[in-house]
Amino acid sequence: EDKVVQSPLSLVVHEGDTVTLNCSYEVTNFRSLLWYKQEKKAPTFLFMLTSSGIEKKSGRLSSILDKKELSSILNITATQTGDSAIYLCAVNPGVGGGATNKLIFGTGTLLAVQP
Amino acid sequence: NAGVTQTPKFRILKIGQSMTLQCAQDMNHNYMYWYRQDPGMGLKLIYYSVGAGITDKGEVPNGYNVSRSTTEDFPLRLELAAPSQTSVYFCASSYQGSAYEQYFGPGTRLTVT
Numbered sequence: 617e618d619k620v621v622q623s624p625l626s627l628v629v630h631e632g633d634t635v636t637l638n639c640s641y642e643v644t645n646f647r648s649l650l651w652y653k654q655e656k657k658a659p660t661f662l663f664m665l666t667s668s669g670i671e672k673k674s675g676r677l678s679s680i681l682d683k684k685e686l687s688s689i690l691n692i693t694a695t696q697t698g699d700s701a702i703y704l705c706a707v708n709p710g711v712g713g714g715a716t717n718k719l720i721f722g723t724g725t726l727l728a729v730q731p
Numbered sequence: 732n733a734g735v736t737q738t739p740k741f742r743i744l745k746i747g748q749s750m751t752l753q754c755a756q757d758m759n760h761n762y763m764y765w766y767r768q769d770p771g772m773g774l775k776l777i778y779y780s781v782g783a784g785i786t787d788k789g790e791v792p793n794g795y796n797v798s799r800s801t802t803e804d805f806p807l808r809l810e811l812a813a814p815s816q817t818s819v820y821f822c823a824s825s826y827q828g829s830a831y832e833q834y835f836g837p838g839t840r841l842t843v844t
Contacts (some may be wrong), residue, residue, distance in 0.1 A: 648830045
């Protein structure tokens with residue numbers, strides 16, 4: 617059965633700290649891994665990682681895909697209170713040579729950044 | 732561009748009632764999805780559509796139905812509501828399929844009592 621596991625489940629840090637969130641997966645025919653940020657409402661897209669794009673960076677956020685270890689990390693440097701959110705990892709399990717139309721989500725990591 | 736819109740934002744249903752959750756997108760995306768999110772859980776795919784007139788089941792389709800008569804709209808129908816359907820429902824759309832970025836609506840919080 618396809619599954620995505622995120623750790624830790626929750627994390628409390630102070631402003632200015634650096635955090636690393638983990639995502640590991642077991643899926644057939646991996647196609648892509650996506651990170652989303654969910655504040656009070658809808659998830660918003662952060663990064664997409666694939667075999668041809670294993671590292672992404674945007675400002676203080678960066679993410680790396682390790683296909684050998686079947687995992688990904690999301691790094692946030694110099695955290696701010698506005699980074700407080702649930703961070704969701706999702707994996708698209710492909711079939712044959714292509715992607716499926718399904719996305720398997722982890723349960724998320726709840727990050728709280730204190731002033 | 733309004734993106735993905737959902738109505739209503741909140742709803743309380745009694746057991747056995749039915750309702751339709753509305754979802755619309757104005758980005759001309761072919762792919763649309765319905766998810767539910769329970770507390771402490773990730774999003775679970777209920778149904779998805781790859782274009783007008785084409786729908787298929789996701790991980791947790793029981794108790795739900797969908798239709799896709801236009802590119803813009805993708806309503807989710809709950810028949811005979813049960814307490815197990817208490818959840819937050821998100822509609823999403825994407826241009827290239829679920830391997831790529833999806834745009835989510837603001838969600839509908841549904842309580843069945």
